[in-house]
Amino acid sequence: MMKHAALKTDIPMLDFEKPLAELQKAIDKLKSHALDKGEDFGEQLKNLQLQYEQNCQAIYAGLTPIQTVQIARHPHRPLFCDYVSLLCSDFVELHGDRCFGDDRGLVGGFATIGNLKVMLIGHNKGKNVTENIERNFGQAKPEGYRKALRLMHLAEKYDMPIITLIDTQGAYPGLDAEERGQAEAIARNLTEMAHIKTPIICTVTGEGGSGGALGIGVGDIICMLQYSVYSVISPEGCASILWRDASFAPKAAEALKLTAPSLLQMGVIDEIIPEPAGGAHHDYRKTIDAVRDAIIKHATKLSKLPVTKLIDKRFEKFSKIGKFQQ
Amino acid sequence: MGWFSKTDTIKKIVKNDIWIRCESCKAHVFKQDWKNNLNVCPQCNFHGTINAYERIGLIIDAGTFKEINQSITPSDPLDFVDAKGAYREKIIETREKLKLNESVVTGTGKICDIPVSLAVMDFRFFGGSLGSGTGEKILLAANYAYEHRIPFIIFSASGGARMQEGTLSLMQMAKTCAAIARLNDRKVPYISVLTHPTTGGVSASFAMVGDLNIAEPQALIGFAGRRVIEQTIKQKLPDNFQKAEFLLEHGFIDAIINRKDMKKALANILSYYIVK
Ligand SMILES: [Zn+2]
Numbered sequence: 001m002m003k004h005a006a007l008k009t010d011i012p013m014l015d016f017e018k019p020l021a022e023l024q025k026a027i028d029k030l031k032s033h034a035l036d037k038g039e040d041f042g043e044q045l046k047n048l049q050l051q052y053e054q055n056c057q058a059i060y061a062g063l064t065p066i067q068t069v070q071i072a073r074h075p076h077r078p079l080f081c082d083y084v085s086l087l088c089s090d091f092v093e094l095h096g097d098r099c100f101g102d103d104r105g106l107v108g109g110f111a112t113i114g115n116l117k118v119m120l121i122g123h124n125k126g127k128n129v130t131e132n133i134e135r136n137f138g139q140a141k142p143e144g145y146r147k148a149l150r151l152m153h154l155a156e157k158y159d160m161p162i163i164t165l166i167d168t169q170g171a172y173p174g175l176d177a178e179e180r181g182q183a184e185a186i187a188r189n190l191t192e193m194a195h196i197k198t199p200i201i202c203t204v205t206g207e208g209g210s211g212g213a214l215g216i217g218v219g220d221i222i223c224m225l226q227y228s229v230y231s232v233i234s235p236e237g238c239a240s241i242l243w244r245d246a247s248f249a250p251k252a253a254e255a256l257k258l259t260a261p262s263l264l265q266m267g268v269i270d271e272i273i274p275e276p277a278g279g280a281h282h283d284y285r286k287t288i289d290a291v292r293d294a295i296i297k298h299a300t301k302l303s304k305l306p307v308t309k310l311i312d313k314r315f316e317k318f319s320k321i322g323k324f325q326q
Numbered sequence: 327m328g329w330f331s332k333t334d335t336i337k338k339i340v341k342n343d344i345w346i347r348c349e350s351c352k353a354h355v356f357k358q359d360w361k362n363n364l365n366v367c368p369q370c371n372f373h374g375t376i377n378a379y380e381r382i383g384l385i386i387d388a389g390t391f392k393e394i395n396q397s398i399t400p401s402d403p404l405d406f407v408d409a410k411g412a413y414r415e416k417i418i419e420t421r422e423k424l425k426l427n428e429s430v431v432t433g434t435g436k437i438c439d440i441p442v443s444l445a446v447m448d449f450r451f452f453g454g455s456l457g458s459g460t461g462e463k464i465l466l467a468a469n470y471a472y473e474h475r476i477p478f479i480i481f482s483a484s485g486g487a488r489m490q491e492g493t494l495s496l497m498q499m500a501k502t503c504a505a506i507a508r509l510n511d512r513k514v515p516y517i518s519v520l521t522h523p524t525t526g527g528v529s530a531s532f533a534m535v536g537d538l539n540i541a542e543p544q545a546l547i548g549f550a551g552r553r554v555i556e557q558t559i560k561q562k563l564p565d566n567f568q569k570a571e572f573l574l575e576h577g578f579i580d581a582i583i584n585r586k587d588m589k590k591a592l593a594n595i596l597s598y599y600i601v602k
Contacts, residue, residue, distance in 0.1 A: 171530075173550030173558050178568060181578050183529035183549040190503035191535045195511060210487070210496060211530045211549070218500045232487045232496040232527070242408035242489060256492045257404050266403065268493050318504045319465060321497040322458030323403035324428075326395075 011281055014070050016059060020278075023052045056277045063227070066250040068259050069235060071227040072206050073169075076281040078288060080107065080122040083165055083205070086288040087295075088113055088120065094151055096143075100180060103144030104135040105172065106216070108151045113163070114296050119155035121148050121216055122165030125206070139172035142185035145215045149189050152196055161199040161299045164216040169234060171212030186215040193218035194318065195311050199302035201295055203273065204228045204260075205280075220314050221298045222268070224260040225287070226275040230268070231258035267321060271298075348372055350544055364585050373522055373542040373585055375483055378431040378448035385481075385589050386435035386444065394434065395466050398459045399427035406490040413490040416452075426451050428459040429484070432467035434476075438593035443471035446481040449523075454484035456527050457491050461498025464532065468505035468516075477515040477596055482533040486526020499531035506532055515599045517592065520547050520570070520579070538595060539579040541570035542588075547579075 013021040027048045034041045063071070071077070084091045093109040096102040108121035125138035132138075140148075148164075155162045171182055193200060193216075200219030208217070208230030224230060233241075235253035240246040257263070260272045273290050280287040302310065345354045350372035360367070364384065365374040376384075382391055399421060406413040421427055429451040434443050445467045447454045464480065471478035487495040509516045518536025520529070523546035530549050533539075541547060548568035556563060566572045573579045583591045 171549065173554045175555060175559055175561075175563060175567070178548055178550065178555065179576050181534075181576065183547075184534045184578050186530040186549070187499075187503065187532070187534040190500050190531055191507045191510070194500070194504035194507035208493075211499065211527055214496055214499060215530075218504075230493050230496075232492055233489055238489050242410070244409065248409070252408075255404065255406050255408065256489070258493060263493055266494060268497055315504050315508060318497070318501045321501055322461050322494055323401050323491075324457070324459035324462055325399050325401040326397050 011076050014067070014074070016063075016067050016070075019055050020052060020059065023048060023055060027052065053277070060227075060277050060279070064250065065229075065253040065256075065259055066235060068227050069207075069229050069249075069253050071279045071281075072229045074279065074281050077206050078280050078284045079127065079167065079206075080124045080165055081127070082284055083122065083288060083291070084111070084120070086284060087111075087292050091120065094154075095147075097146035097150060099146060100143045103141050103147060105138050105168075106140035106144030106148055108148060110160075111163070113292060116296060116299055117160050118295075118299070119151050119158075119160055119162045120165070121151055121162065122205075123168040123213075123216075125167060136172050138168045139170060140168065140212060140215065141172045141174070141177045142180040142182050145171075145182075145185035145189050148216050149192055152193065152200075156196050156198045159198060161201060161303065162196070162219070163295055163299075164200070164202045164219065166202060166204040166208050166213045166217055166230075167206035167228075168209045168212045169207050170209035171215065186211050189215045190218055194314060197307045197311065199299060199305075199310060200314075201298050201302070203291060203294070204230050204269075205291070208258075209234065218314075218318070220302050220310065220317070221270050223271045223273050223291075223294055223298075224263065224269050225273050225280060225291070226260055227279050228260060229253075229258040230260075230263055231256050266323070346374075349374065366585055370544075371584070372544045375449040375522060376585075377450060378426070378446040378481075381446050381481055382431065382433075382435070382444070384585065385437060385446075385479075385592065387437065387439065391435035391444075392433050394432055394470065395463050396427060396431075398463050400457050400459050400491070402490070403458065403494055404490065404492050406492070408490075416490075420451060424448075424450055428463060429454045429457060429488075430460045430463050432463045434470065437479075437589060437596065440477070440593060440596045441474075442477045442479055442596070443467050443474070444479050444481075447483045447528075449483040449485075452488055452490075454482075454528070455486060455488035456484060456495055456498045456502075456531075457488040458494050458498060460488075461495075461501045464498075464502045465505045468502070468509060471514050471516075472505075472508055472512055475512065475514055477517065477599060478509060479517045479519065479592065480532060480536075481519045481521055482524040482528050483521045484524055484526070484528035484533075486528055496527065499527050502532040503535065506535055515596065517595065519588070519592075521545050523547070525549070525551070525568075534578070538581070540588075540591070541573065541579045541582050542585055543570060543582055545570040547573050 111120035126132035239248035351370035
C-alpha cells in the first residue's frame with residue numbers, strides 16, 4: 001500500500017499548488033532523463049528540489065482560509081484508519097450502541113498508544129466511494145454518537161483516557177437520523193462528556209463540522225492539526241444563507257475564522273499540532289508522530305489530576321468560552 | 327378573476343396589519359383574536375412564537391420575576407461582515423428595535439409559589455440564535471439554580487447556532503450542556519420546554535436533555551433543516567416531520583402541553599421534586 005509513504009507525484013494537486021505541480025514535473029523529467037542518459041544532473045536536481053521546498057513553504061505560509069478548508073478535506077489526508085495503523089500498536093474495535101445498530105461513520109475501541117491504554121474514538125471517513133457510502137462519508141448517525149458514549153462510559157469504568165479524532169463535515173442529515181433523535185444523541189454526549197470521570201483529549205484532524213464534530217469534541221484538551229478547520233457551519237452553507245450564493249464560500253470561510261490559529265487566539269482550542277510543509281497528506285508518519293506526542297504529553301499530565309479537580313477544570317474551561325459585552 | 331381580486335384584498339389587509347396568516351393551516355386570523363388567544367391559532371391550535379416577557383407573564387406569578395444579567399449583549403468577536411453588512415451594525419439595530427439585549431431573558435421567580443430559575447428564549451432576536459451572550463446567560467441562570475438548589479426551566483425558541491459568532495457559538499452548546507451536567511450531579515431538576523421552532527444547535531444541546539422535555543403543539547423541533555434532508559435523501563418528507571407530535575411518537579418528548587395550561591402543568595410536575 002502506498003498510503004503510508006505517499007510519493008508527492010501520487011497526490012492530486014490543489015489549485016493553489018499549481019507552481020509545485022510544475023516543479024514536480026520538471027524534477028521527474030530530469031530524473032528520467034538522467035536515468036535514460038546515464039548522466040548525473042545532481043546539481044540541477046538539487047536546485048529544483050530546493051526551489052520546490054521554498055515554494056512549498058511560501059505557499060503554505062500564506063494559505064487563505066478557504067485553501068486551508070481544501071487541505072482539511074484533501075482526499076489523501078490521513079483518515080481514522082491511518083491513525084489506527086500509525087498511531088496505535090494495538091486496536092480492538094468495539095461495535096454497536098446496544099440499542100439500534102453499529103454506525104460505520106463513527107467508530108472506536110481499545111487502543112495502545114505508546115505505553116498508554118486508551119479508548120480511541122473517531123469519525124471514519126472512507127478511502128473510496130464504496131467505503132464512503134457504507135460510512136456516510138464520516139457523517140455519524142444517532143447510533144454512532146450513542147456507541148461513542150457507551151465506549152466513553154466503558155473508558156470511565158476502566159480508568160483509561162479517552163482520545164477522540166474529529167473529522168466530519170457534520171452529523172448525518174437524514175430522515176432516519178431525525179427519527180432516532182440526532183439532536184438528542186449529540187446533546188446527550190455534550191452533557192455526559194462534561195462530567196465523565198476520566199481525561200478526554202480531542203484532536204481535530206481534518207474537518208470539524210459543527211454539532212457532528214462537537215458530539216465527540218468535549219474534552220479537557222482540544223487540539224487541532226495545523227491545517228484542519230473547525231466551524232459552526234460549512235463555508236458553503238454559510239455563504240448560501242448569508243450571501244444567498246454558495247460560491248461566496250471563500251468569503252464565508254474568511255468571516256467564520258475557522259482555522260487553527262484563529263481558534264487558538266479565541267480560546268476555543270488549546271494547542272496546534274504542526275503539520276509538515278505541504279500538509280499532512282505529504283507525510284503521514286511525521287504528522288501522526290506529532291499527534292502521538294501531543295496525546296501522550298497531555299494524557300500523562302491529566303492523569304496526575306484528582307478526578308474532582310479534572311471535572312471542575314473541564315467545567316471552568318467551557319464556562320469561559322465565548323465573547324460578549326456587559 | 328374573482329379569486330385573484332380576493333387574494334389581492336387579503337394581501338392588502340395582511341399588509342395593513344389587521345390579519346395574521348397561520349404558518350401551519352394558512353388561515354387568516356384577526357390579529358386581535360390571535361393575540362387574545364396567546365398567539366395560538368384558533369383554527370388549528372398551532373402555537374406561534376411569543377416574546378420572552380409575554381411568556382414570563384404567562385408562567386411566573388405576578389410580581390415575582392427578577393431579571394438577572396440583563397446587560398449581557400453580543401460583542402461581534404469575529405468582526406463578522408456578510409452580504410447584508412456588519413454584524414456589529416445589526417446588533418445595534420436589533421437592540422434598539424426590540425429593546426432586548428440578547429436572544430434569551432433569564433431570571434428568578436415563582437411558579438404557583440415554587441421558586442425557580444428561568445431562561446426564556448426570544449425568537450425575534452437573531453432568530454433566537456445561540457450567541458456567546460446567550461450561552462453565558464443560560465450558564466449563569468443554571469448556576470443560580472445549582473447554588474440555590476431550585477428547579478431550572480428553559481423555554482427554547484431558536485433556529486440554532488449564531489453563524490456570525492462562528493465556532494464560539496458552537497461552543498455554547500458544550501458550555502450550556504456542562505451547566506446542565508452539574509445540575510444532574512446535584513440532583514437539581516431541569517425542565518426543558520421546546521417551543522416553535524427549536525432546531526439545529528439548540529435542539530442538539532440543552533433543549534433536548536431535560537429531565538422532562540415538554541413541547542407546545544405543532545412546534546418544529548429537529549436537528550437538520552428540512553431542505554437539507556430532502557436534498558440528501560432525495561425524497562419528500564412526511565407532513566408531520568419534525569413536529570412536536572412526531573417527536574412524541576418517536577420517544578423524544580414526555581408531553582405536549584397547550585400554552586394556556588403550561589403554568590399549571592409545570593407547577594404540578596415540580597410538586598414531584600422534594601426539596602431535601
Ligand atoms: Zn392554524
